[in-house]
Amino acid sequence: MFAAPPVIETEVFASVPTELRRTGHQSEWTHVMRHDAPTDCFLEGPSFDREGNLFVVDIPFGRILKVSSDRKFEVIAEYDGEPCALKFDKAGRAYLTDFKHGLMSLDVRTGEVKPHLERRLLERFKGVNDLVFADNGDLYFTDQGQSGIADATGRVWRLRANGELQKLVTNAPSPNGVTLNNKNTQVYVAITRAQQIWRLPLMSGGTPSKTGVAIQLSGGHAGPDGIEMDAEDGLVVCHFGVGIWRFDANMLPTHLVHSGKQHRLMTNIAFQGKRLFVTDSLNGEILMADMPVAGKKMYSGMK
DSSP: OOOOOOEOOOOOOEEEEESSSSSTTOHHHHHSTTOOOOOOOEEEEEEEEEOEEEEEGGGGOOOOEEOOTTOOOOEEEEESOOOEEEEETTTEEEEEETTEEEEEEEEETEEEEEEEEEEEEEEEEEEEEEEOOOOTTTTEEEEEEBBTTOOOOEEEEETTSSSOOOHHHHHHESSSEEEEOOOOOOOEEEEEGGEEEEEEEEOOTSSSSSOOOEOOOSSSSOOOEEEEEESSOOOOEETTTEEEEETTSSEEEEEEETTTTTTEEEEEEETTTTTTEEETTHHHHHHHOOOOOOOOOOOGGOO
């Protein structure tokens, strides 16, 4: 239906050093999610602080890693959890989605990780996955668990800045990445097992109206994972086994980010200006690519 989009090639920005790789160590997460395949790290959830340091999570080993601009890795925190994503608020505090525990907060100076929201009305979450802040401080997050086409019970939540928790979606087959458009009037959610991106238009009070499919994908090994919005309301989508698509504001494909012949698992992304940083979970590397449009301004960068 479309002409082949221009291809943007990635290059390696940094690689987890040997001394930080957990060779020979496995966890409950790797047993279930990686089927006991050798896993010395599994990076996701890239996010920049205001000083330009890149933070990533190492899901199976409960670690938060900081990567400096000179590409050096440092373990900031290690705890009994399964952190999937990380975002900063505008005060510089870090928040984590933890598949095992719920929403957590992280003090990046001390490495202390503590619960922020573990349960709703005493009920545990299915397994939270990704998060994004709106400009007003509301926090949207996905609750994926083991949901899929045969068990379409994944959820999307909004934690209001005033502490009120609201359930926005209850029937998603594996909700994963989540982001907002620049005006904060539409929520986009990667629905992995349906190979779709859902769009939730928000009414003036924040109530979703007529949720629909913004993008229908095909091919690859699964569906979309991490997603981010750029400054022109283009949507950048990690697609397992294919690469990273950029769609314009009409959700039409414009570019494909690719990593050549090497087998990679490009799962999550973060912008720094026009430069896109990508976690290659399979190889424990962080890739980068220069995009045609800069990323949208994040909540962490607001004064």
